[in-house]
Amino acid sequence: MTNKLFNVSKLKGIGPLILLLIFMFTSSMNSQITVSGVVSDVNGPIPGVNVVLQGTNRGVVTDFDGNYSIDNVPSDGILVFSYIGYATVQVVVNGRSQINQTLVVDTSTLDEVVVIGYGSMERSNVTGAMSSISTDEIEKVPLPNVIEALRGQVSGLRVTRGTGEPGTGVNFTIRGLNSLGEGSGSVGDANQPIIVVDGVPLPGGNLNEINPDDIQTINILKDAGAGAIYGSSAANGVILITTKTGKIGKPKITVNASSGINEVGTRVNIMNGDEYVKYLFDSGQGTTLNGALHPNELENYIAGKSVDWQEELLKQGFTFSTNFSVSGASEKFSFYLNTDMYKETGIVTASDYNRYSVRFNGEFTPSDRFKIGAKVQLTKSIADETSVRSITDFNVNGGFAPFIPIFTNTPLGDLYEDDGSYAKFITDDQFQVNPFHRYNESIVDRKITRSYINPYIEYRILDELTYTLNTFAEDRSQFFGRFTSSDYIDGDPSTAQIQKQSSVNYLVDNILHYKKDFGKHGIDATFVYGFQKDEWEQLNAFSDKLATDLLGYHAIDDTATDDQRFSWDTDESGKVYYVGRLGYNYDSKYILTLTVRRDGSSKFTGDNKWGTFPSASFAWNAHNEEFLKSNDLFNVIKLRLSYGELGNDRIGTYRYLANPNVVRSTILVDQDGNPNTTDDLVEQNIVGYAKGTLANPYLKWETSKQFNVGLDFGILNNRISGSIDFYKTKTTDLLLPEIIPIINGYESYINNVGETENEGAEVTLKGNIINTEDFSWDATINWATDKNKIVRLSRGSVDENGNPISDPANGWFIGQSIGVIYNYKYLGVWQEDEAADAAVYNQVPGDAKFLDVNNDGNITPGEDRIFLGNTTPDWYGGINNTFRYKGFELSVLLEAVQGIKRVNNFIGTYTGRGNQVAIDYWTTENPSTSYPRVGGSGNYDGARGDAVKTQDASFLALRNVSLSYNLPSDVLKNTFVQGISLYVRGNNLKYWTDFENSYSPETGIGSYPIVKTWTLGASITF
């Protein structure tokens, strides 16, 4: 035996532990008794309390009735009673065989255990910048997407939503922008934090497929001290989500049902019939009604009939949500089972989203050393996207915009034919389509099935050393079907598309965790080796001229073979990593955490595959110092410092390879080889490859060096608490498409070239302002500001002195923010008395007046553009107030985003016969100074038009209101019901903004309108 132990001790670092174990084993050979008793608090027995014999690894857990019994206790032994949320108690046995113990709730709330990457830790030992959100805050928001529910609640987390389409996600960033992505269109993606659910970084991660009800906590890692453990992809922050598990005690059954109504939040003011006719006249499209209007428009105008397309299209939508959960745990087994159904009927016909999910989290603890568990989720979502994806002939900003007809359709058109059916075209102009007709003649469905299983094993090798094997496998498949009938557009054939997408993602993490206190010294170390791989495939089939309209896209194969096409795409990426984290704390006063992660990624080649990401962070719990312990004001003063390097690899795969283009063409082949005979020529369709993208074998990670200093405090017995953080981030080797002169044969290629800086501050304050027995008022304020600037772009973008120069093509400028708006400065409208001045610029009164920066009498892109503002805000934040009176709770969340500018593209071009947003435009009778004259003047087109439409998009929003009522427990006494709660919740209720004529200050034309939601529901716990 000794021999074997000796062998084992040769394993590095293990030897001392083994010796320690032997010591502990031998030291407990005393007279033994059995101790039993009941553990309770003021409310009665507590199940699940740990009772451990101090200095040993022997312990038991109290049963449902709070009973415990522990054998072989030395008569002079000490029992330690511990339970989360309660103060730990040590009791000397003193020969007693019966010890009943009362536990007291621990008031130091900051000492909760929080999830960090690859483990958890007492909050007081956390050295990085981290925000936590509990399930309560999420529950108050009636939304299916948990990130959207966080909106306005976390300092430094900015959530925006550009479309109200049911089931779609949101854009979100932590601490603003660092990366530029693969072009100005992908800045959002490139700056998106990674989302880690139960230890697994989600691939892509549409959080709509995760049920917010299943979430126990959300922790947001903001700085390098906290985030470095996720290395190569953590530069933009990490969102850690932990799902619920069963609690020891009787099974808890909860039924929750709610239903809600959705309505468009803000309507856009579109011209009515009279305004439209005036506009046609004013824009020079006619001088008489006869001349300006189509015959049916004239008919409707004379009859006084008009159509408000917005009114017709935007109806009331409904949501319906129900979930049923059962959870519980015994000493050896815990489980959480939740089934959930969410149905949303959109505010536009045929835009529904239904989600069904089942989650089972189970854990089996056969011995006190061994745990095995699995988290399983099945989600199915079924969406009808007909109204969002069927109308695709309106191309706005390079994308298809399905809701354009709301704005461009003439108010004098026909909604119905004489026979009561929907008119196909609302005038004889075929660009004036009737959306209702299109919805009837098309089908667009999307179905996503996602199943994932997350099994894990935890083995406590030694008291201090735990090995965890965390594994994960996900299979996500998506079906997308699209059909347009033969009556969809005049004369066009029917079309069908079926797309099948599947992705498989799997992960294996081996985690060793060592934690031990040596007197006042504490060590907490974690080592991880793991890998994750993602494989993606997509088969797309298209056909047209279907044999029938009756089967929708299912008739895709009922076509002539000439009318069938398909495409096939694959992609994959993988990552291997080694992680080490060493935490040291001295007397809970000084805490140091060192982290290093080495990542290998398939996105890069050769030596560049591997990157190392170190960080160091330090915290000082000043309140534990003797000289502060006696003060009455502060309960917590904690100073944090961190510095580290993080990476970002959010680019497409295989960018280091040159990919050819597939070339298809037709050649004529002379069959007999005799050029004088031409009737033997045959067409031959050929295919092959040609030069495509430029390979960049030098590609590597984008690196962010982040520095953070923060202060956490709690005063007046933690009635007021908060934290303040300042940070500075320098991102180098920015991955971005280096725009190169076209003479090289490429427009751009992905390269590590740029450099940005980002600095900011965040403040969170929580206050328990009033706290009486019946009434309480809690307030939370969060505020954040971040300023980023571009330091350097392309290699070639330097002037003769080597100073970096800007890239106006992408809208990126040295020294300016990533989202800066660079354009002409709109000064108003040339008035009649300024005709001579206007003529200098080849303009007439009524035209838009711009700042002539170089005063050369010409408005040209070369020198007359200036920086007009930013598409990212100066600051943003939220205020949440919660009032409780007896069983009632009212909570109100306001969100503010200030100092932000956007081009309002709801304001159209004011040419042609389409309807327009009603604005105060200039005419000779109405010499407006806000908007220039209409008609083909170019005042609303291109860069000049954008300048006219650039507006302040700052806002204050009433984001959430929640009123709930919990039935008093004495009412429910003697029933089997434990609790009933009734609630009314509203989301997105009101915007105060100058950005008018938009569905919200964050949206653009053509997207699904943003909705406000009122939900009524009840929750019953058994």
Place this chain on the structure above:
Amino acid sequence: MKKSNFYWSIIFGLLVITSCEKEIIDLTERDRLPTDIAVASLEGLETSMLSVYERARSLHENNEISLWQQCGTDIVTSGTNMVDNQPGGMPGMMQYGNGFDASSPQLEDIFNGLYLSLDRCNVVIAYGGNFEPGNASEETRKNKIIGEAYALRAYVYLELAERWDNAVITELAETVDDIKFTADLSTRDELMQQVVDDASAAILLLKSRIENGDVGVPSKDMAYLLLAKAQMWLGNWAEAATTAEGVISQGAQLQPLDGIFGLQGGKTGEENNQELIFSWIFNPADQNRPQRTVQMYVPLYDRVPGIKRTLEQGGRPWSRLSPSPYYWTLFEAGDGRLQAWHKLSWTVDDPDNIDPSFGDINEGDELTSNSPYFLNWASNDNAARYLEPTTTKNWEDGTYGRLESEAQGFRNVIVYRLAEAYIIGAEAYMRNGNMSRALELINTIRERAFGDSSHNFTNLDMETIIEEHARELGHEGQRWAFMKRLGLLVERVRMYNPSASPNIQDKNVRWPIPQNFVDQLGIEQNPGY
């Protein structure tokens, strides 16, 4: 003891897992070849050559720029529906408005399209030069590919020189390390000299149009024509005359008027007729890559009650461009081209929708913009143009499955045809003093137009050639550069193009260089922009 086993198993497990690291991060793309493997072979070179066509052809796939060569001359004016276009696109090129400046994305599309084509030519010339042929047949194939690349490079340099005057003569960048961030602009004459060099190289390597049998492949005829054009720009009249003869002498024959722009017989039939020297091939098998020129010259005829939208009458109309009033004044009676290449009236074919309140018409009647019924119906100036006559050189019928509703087609886009060589030849001979050969050449065109020699010219001056150029080659994309070469562009546009006359300025004889290009290379912008 159990524990020790556990450690060993962990370590073992880690080793096992480590060994499959390669499967996780050393991945190869499953559905794409690396470029060097895909393009290295002779087949790869051949398809690379196709990508040159594809690249240059793609300009005609974009609604905003598909007719960039046709816009802004004296013989064209804006159609009634031009307002739907982007200011930097067709309206800018057509009307020379403020929107067509160095920041126009459509301008950049054309510019980049041409430079990318140039680069693909350089790829073929460089890689082809390195290719060691294994036998005579491979040698032939290699020469053909390289010759085609030279011809198309000449074509691109000619376009760049004509539109921008100043352009960069490029070199191939093979890897990231070859990328250039500086370059010098070459002048128009230098660029024309490059056209001369490339076209001359191509002539030695290429077969004639007839021998090729495929209008989509550069031929000796095309190389000679490019050379002739460059010589005209350089003022080398004698060389230009000789090379124009070089085109004519390759053996291709002028075709009957109604056999040139039609689609009968499809890609191997009329679209491949001998008179066409070079076309961009569009292929209905590649449904994702249609061309967008077929609807541009069609007025909004189908809005007139009693006239249905049919492919015979023009299909879906977009009315972006329209022949200018001046153009119609150039034709005299008996000129067969007027009937053969234009649509002058519209047939009443929808009797159910005739509105008798505007006049008495019957099925089968031909309506023009002067018909009383139409004039009574047309309620405004715009509508009064819905039946104006137009050119049909771009039209497409149902040969390639086009439907009435489609604003796109798959007919080839004609780049050059033989008749131009006759007109260039006539001008070159005239300027060089050989009036008789000049008359012979231009009268060949006249005789075909009128069917006999009764309308032959007996003497020749520049004005006559300018007019004949319009009649013969109108709306085929040659006019802008021709007028510019003569120094008449601004003057004639002011006189004859109502939609452009208020705006055109002297600076418009050359296009602005895209601002990004100017910024990146630090080169000088063309004057006035």
